[in-house]
Amino acid sequence: MEDINKYTPMMQQYIRLKEDYADAIVFFRLGDFYEMFFDDALVASKVLEIALTSRDAGNKVPMCGVPYHAAKVYIQKLVSKGFKIAIAEQITEPGKGLVEREVIKVITPGMIIDDGILPSNEFNFIGAITLAEYGYILSYADISTGDTFLLDGLTKQGLLDEIKNLTIKEIILKNKADEKLISYLKDLNIVISIYQDDEIYHQAILKNLDSKTTKQAASLLVNYLFNESKQELRHLLPFEFREVKTYMHLDSHVLEHLELTESLTGQVKSTLVYWVDKTKTAMGSRLLRYYLTHPLKDKQLLEKRYDYVDAFSDYDPRTELENALDNIYDINRIVGRIASNNTNARDLVQLKLTLAKIPRLKEVLAMYQNPLIDELNERILTHENLYHLLDEAIVNEPPLLIKEGGMIKEGYNQELDELKNIATHGEAWLEEFLEKEREKTGIKNLKVGYNRVFGYFIEVSKGNMNLIKDEFGYIRKQTLSTGERYITEELKRQEDKLIHAKDKSMALEYEIFQEVKAETQKYTESLLHLSQLIAQIDTYLSMAIVASEYNYVRPKLNTNKIVEIELGRHPVVEQHVEFIANNITMKPGEIFILTGPNMSGKSTFMRMFALIVVMAQTGMFVPANRANVPIYDGIFTRIGSSDDISGGKSTFMVEMVEANEALTKATKDSLILFDEIGRGTATYDGMALAQGMIEYIHHEIGAQMMFSTHYHELTRLADQLPNVTNLHVKAKEEKDKMVFMHQVEQGASDKSYGIQVAALAHLPEKIIQRSKQILKKLEQTSKAKTVDLFSIEETEKLDTVIPHDVQTLLDELDSVNIDQLTPLDALIKLKYLQNLLKKK
Template identity: 40%
Template structure:
């Protein structure tokens, strides 16, 4: 027989089967049945059972520390439905309902999010004639959409954003859906099948209270409208979306850096990444801005040069740069705090974050105003409002007082006066009662159960005045109350209660007053993020000895004394290199393993990314012809989860390059073809090179051990041979890491094995076998050469006019037998 409470629980749980239900019971959130078992395992909390229903598993967490437990469940891919007590008891049971559902893509507690990354949830749809992606960060109020003619670009954008949750709508391409599902499963990303069922355009217009979507730039973007409406409807059904005040069409053109290249080049992930080298930002917003721009290098020369000028300005003005850097340290993550204001989830800490950040912004404006497009008067208005109203406080609750300055409201000030004067009244009353009664150790105290009392030790009970009323007996004393103390208690406690109520009311009024400044806050966040980004790049340029690259719309990539921005920070005596990669040129790069081929190719790629994001670059001179897409096929790895071998993964990535590269692209290929037999590999590598040369005509660096590819330079106009220099000694080989024109004629595999630490016995045996293989190969070559000469000579001497069919047959049979 279920209790009324469990019947209520089951009724609510039935509507949220896919979520862990946090069911509020007093000061705890309780989970039951399967939810309790999952929570116990994931959270490491005790699994027990209800006393009235012994067979129902139960686990619980304190409400005041629930955020950390929710964060852990969400991080493990679970949805959490928050069921709160929404009214007082109606009869035997308190009314409860789910107030929000927290998913990986809608989790918004700043204490448990990576401050340097966005927390995206995305929605995408693929039709017969196009595709679109919409993406939202509820914590910052960002909501953007973009359409693509090729759905592969939609897929690449999803990979670049690394969302926490993906909504899948109409997908007309099963291969794209399969790719998304595989990507999500590898990354532990939640996939939800959801799409708005009718009138997506009308839904968006209704939500944003507009007559047309033209102001958002998507009125004619049918795929963007579907993806955006689906995403907004999904999120708004489970969360407060007040922080989403608009949607913008992402019209910014940027270099396409596919997911493989992001990983291969360590742009933003890994212990050592380009992000870690360039990140000198002082604010979380600046760090997020830097990360986005590393993944989205520009293709607009004017914008790149604008950033270069700004970096140059701060590089040349060290004092100003230092002063602004100090001020930027006082910029807290007000973008996320204001988003909480809009969703009415803010506490006093959020308002203090905003207040401190506004003051720091005003100070930065006074130092250098040219980077501000926001109205500084509005910034000052909001700061003055908060400065005059709120106290410095880290209180979690906004209902317990201590968050509002008493001077901001006359009634509040009077209540505080009563409360403050009460302390002196008690001291005065205690002194008077001691004198009147003659009880020297008499004292006045307070507890939550009995309120204020006069405490008298049992040895002095005979001296207690007649007007004392006994209230409580304890071990060594009696506690009393008087009419005067009772009147005081009512007055003070009423004042404290009214203070809490009034402060809560004033706090909510403050929230209402700053909400209309949403556009100002978002614009200020952009201004501060960009400034932090530029100063970070200027500091990186100075500390790492970078130079300003020259950006051209077409032509060559010319680098002198170029260095790998990541490797040089973790390597003594890094060897720099030059390159002049001309328009449509393919460089065939040969050299031993561990000689520096991969490092050099990644170095060129990273410098191009840095240059097009506006950064200075590690070289003594750099001239960069604009790149529209960057592809790298580097490293060898299999894909066990999808049953793909190393070679299959390699061929998939090469196919992506062949199908998407243009004559403005930069392609980096490392050891393509090595995952199969030698002759197959050579054939494939040769055919790929010919296709890139004849059809696509893109800039390419192709590192290979197939020395046969060097022969392509003799018949393909735009193929050049380069090698990594090696110095040979009697007993060892030294890799010089220097790139020069020409081709390598040896692989030095045994030397690489020596450097790897293989035993000397194995190395010696390898050298003997190598000599035998070379001799055998040479003998075979001599035999084949002599046989070829002999056969050709016999064919030339053959008289076709006089030979009979039988003799011709015997002649051919003899040649075949020798072969």
């Protein structure tokens, strides 16, 4: 270890702090700057693009710094890059030896609570992973809002999908045993922290969890948050227990393909959330996003959400309700900052302004005269006492800093008013005091003076000494040749105020602010409850507005696996172009083979269906004239071409990996959407794979599926498999030009029209004409050498392959780092693998 004695005492102090926070960049407070030293300075100066300097601290050390008042923007940049920040503040006053410093806060990508760093419409989750014998447990929380969740019974792939779905920024693990899991998390730029304390301490937060296993899983996260963040997280809500089976399966591929909240091209207007989020509050926007990415399978819960959308569809009070919700601040995060002592007076003002709107909000909700809305309204508390406290105590436009005064209203505290008055009008008080004493004593030339030794004093000349009476309360302080100097109790009290009025007023303001904050903290639970109610109201109102503006209808949910969509529309595409609506009628287990030219709308048709399903199972109304749909347990997609070259996967490999998700996880209650399977390999390979998949899904899984293809040969499967139906997207040629009809009809398409589409892309005419000649020749040749894939029966013995479930077990074993496992963890892992076998 390096000898730190060669450095100055201050630098030794820094080095000792850094030893405790070796994985963080230490912001070391020096006056008006946060300074960074050694490797921290080298890294931070590069990331922040600030000047790298040096400091003579016994030895010369690299240094860079950022202004204390502007630190937030620099912290945000570092945290967004995945760095941890340890804030080391001065905890003693300068001027009395070496200033003591200690780390008062740790900020990581998953532990941000400060205002202005996080996007308002997204959660910022930190999670912890625990392996139980029956599967993985994911506990996750947003400490900026207090929301906590626990998801139980996950497979490893389900765990990874949920982490990506939730855009979790930081993950807590007990050890580094699962190397493949760690590698995957690092590929997602997730910060990984190793922490082992899963003892059960915080019973109030764990009260909704039944088993010791889930309580320990949640405790791993909670203990990390309490111990490592160094914050008072009294606003954390009890964990909301959730089971995987509650939600529709949406893996990360599906979320990407359907562009629910993120765009594949970076165009926000191509996402569903852009068009359906009409919320007025940050709380509502976050809840709506969560609903969208976590569709339900519970018919009763979905019908309840539809009922709320219906209830809020009444147009008359709607504008009033929008106005009542407008400018309501983010109570969740305000309360989070108040509860964790990260707040300022502006937060309290924003809370006050929000509470000021609650009575009007309740009035407007009552206008609906709807039992469902009335029930919500009854649960809304106005917090009148808290509002009056904040209104009386805090000025309307307080400063950002809380230790420099200017926060507390005049009239709230008499002592503070006096101090402020003295600080502002000290001379006026002295003049008033002087006149009062002259009148009381009858001494016209009585003086009030000041010196550094005696402070303020009353000076009486020798000739007037006889006028001083005992009842005046004068205390002799100093004898002069020309007279006497006195003090009074009143003057002495005022002297202290006059000399230190400003400092004392600022200190007293801070003390009063702390008292007001402490009183506000008593309302933490009820304020969080209020924010949840506002989020629900805002979300349902948004759904109602969207349904009205875009002409959506309430879907009907069935359990007989029938699909009846009349004039369905794509909710995003119709916002950009005039959309041709289509009907979808589907029987249980039916497979559509969809053919038609490129650009005709096959992929759009499939996405339309998937989005209608997701919206229905989110609780939204859907873009159609009528919709009767089943409740699916999952959607599996393979749409669009993409690769993962950095991960060693070609377009075709990615296609096969995504197809495998459906083939191994879909059930008869799932929806599968495959687009152009097999196009990344040789024609016959591609057709053979496509046919094999269709047959497998038809015979083995029984799921409903849409399968778009340019392999027209596959349409012959409709003659052999009872549940296969051919559909095609209409197109026609006019004077050798392509005209897309965007209408889906029964039957197979007769041509691919590839050359005509190429002509639409304005390829050189010479290429188009030559391609037509080549096509004609190829068609003549192929007729003589046709290979009939559909006459091939399974007569040959198939090659021996490793079953998917066995491969999963092998992968699990291969990913284990034995050296990192405790004996107990090893037993849990073994039991988990045994249970995987039993499920097969």
